[in-house]
Amino acid sequence: MNREEQGVERIRIPNRVANSPVALPDIMMAAPFLSRLLLGASAPGLALQAAAFGAYAGSAAKDWIRRLGVRKIEFLAVYGADVSHLPAMSLEARRAEIAIFTRKLNDVYRPMQVPRPELAERVNEALTRYIAGITGQRVETSDSIRSFMLAQFLFPFALGGCDFISGDVAIFRDTGIFEPHVIAHEFSHRKGYFKELEAQALAYLALVASDEPVLVQSAYSERLHRQLRIVARKEAGEGAAGENHFHDLVDRASLKPELKWAFHALVPHLSAVERGMTVVMRRLYDERMRLTGQNGLSDYDEGFTRFLYAVENGAA
Ligand SMILES: [Zn+2]
Numbered sequence: 274m275n276r277e278e279q280g281v282e283r284i285r286i287p288n289r290v291a292n293s294p295v296a297l298p299d300i301m302m303a304a305p306f307l308s309r310l311l312l313g314a315s316a317p318g319l320a321l322q323a324a325a326f327g328a329y330a331g332s333a334a335k336d337w338i339r340r341l342g343v344r345k346i347e348f349l350a351v352y353g354a355d356v357s358h359l360p361a362m363s364l365e366a367r368r369a370e371i372a373i374f375t376r377k378l379n380d381v382y383r384p385m386q387v388p389r390p391e392l393a394e395r396v397n398e399a400l401t402r403y404i405a406g407i408t409g410q411r412v413e414t415s416d417s418i419r420s421f422m423l424a425q426f427l428f429p430f431a432l433g434g435c436d437f438i439s440g441d442v443a444i445f446r447d448t449g450i451f452e453p454h455v456i457a458h459e460f461s462h463r464k465g466y467f468k469e470l471e472a473q474a475l476a477y478l479a480l481v482a483s484d485e486p487v488l489v490q491s492a493y494s495e496r497l498h499r500q501l502r503i504v505a506r507k508e509a510g511e512g513a514a515g516e517n518h519f520h521d522l523v524d525r526a527s528l529k530p531e532l533k534w535a536f537h538a539l540v541p542h543l544s545a546v547e548r549g550m551t552v553v554m555r556r557l558y559d560e561r562m563r564l565t566g567q568n569g570l571s572d573y574d575e576g577f578t579r580f581l582y583a584v585e586n587g588a589a
Pocket residue numbers: 458459462469472
């Protein structure tokens with residue numbers, strides 16, 4: 274412990290499931306199908322499922338007990354905004370922000386060459402330090418990441434996932450400069466911030482506060498990409514029209530070519546089948562979010578950008 278950290282309390286969440294070699298949430302989901310396929314609805318099949326459930330529930334219970342000691346950031350008190358207190362943001366203000374962050378990104382840009390395990394460690398430390406700076410408590414969690422979870426197939430539009438019960442985190446796609454923000458978002462969930470707006474905001478604020486160019490650029494990229502998506506939708510409408518317009522806006526922006534390429538790659542062109550699947554799953558996901566006290570998928574972009582606007586302009 275170095276001097277500046279003296280007096281900071283530490284709490285360690287074991288995340289045993291996240292550190293296990295196989296994705297236990299996947300086995301939980303797959304075991305009923307697999308056991309029926311391989312073993313019939315037999316006793317060994319049930320035993321496999323029970324074993325997976327036992328390991329999963331056991332580890333999750335340990336994490337849960339440890340989390341009871343976590344002091345969480347009170348968003349409204351600390352930032353003057355939260356998921357239900359967000360100021361409006363005009364189209365003009367959004368366009369102005371696009372110009373500002375285009376400049377900032379061109380200035381800070383460097384290629385992403387940090388291997389994922391090292392990046393995960395650096396992101397986790399930035400997030401832990403940022404949260405401790407507010408709560409006085411270091412919430413130490415695992416920095417292990419998977420590259421596969423079943424949820425990837427259910428939510429093809431997602432870049433990463435976190436199983437809230439076990440804290441298992443997976444990154445689904447290589448997103449280059451965006452990856453530190455994706456990791457920080459999922460790690461925020463792992464530290465107990467389950468709401469999407471909170472994960473988006475903490476990831477952004479922690480990466481910017483880190484002063485590490487690769488992390489700062491990722492936060493700026495996420496913010497610019499969300500603003501571009503919103504402006505594209507407001508100018509051209511939802512669905513394919515909005516997505517095409519997003520690509521137009523990226524082309525028209527005065528971003529460095531490497532940055533343009535990364536922004537284009539983040540929003541892939543979907544086939545008709547993929548688009549249909551995405552629409553259905555997004556609707557389900559949106560409803561699930563509303564059932565848990567959130568505003569729905571708009572928290573990822575509308576909510577996120579309005580929150581930061583509030584923080585920087587003296588609150589809602
Ligand atoms: Zn999330």
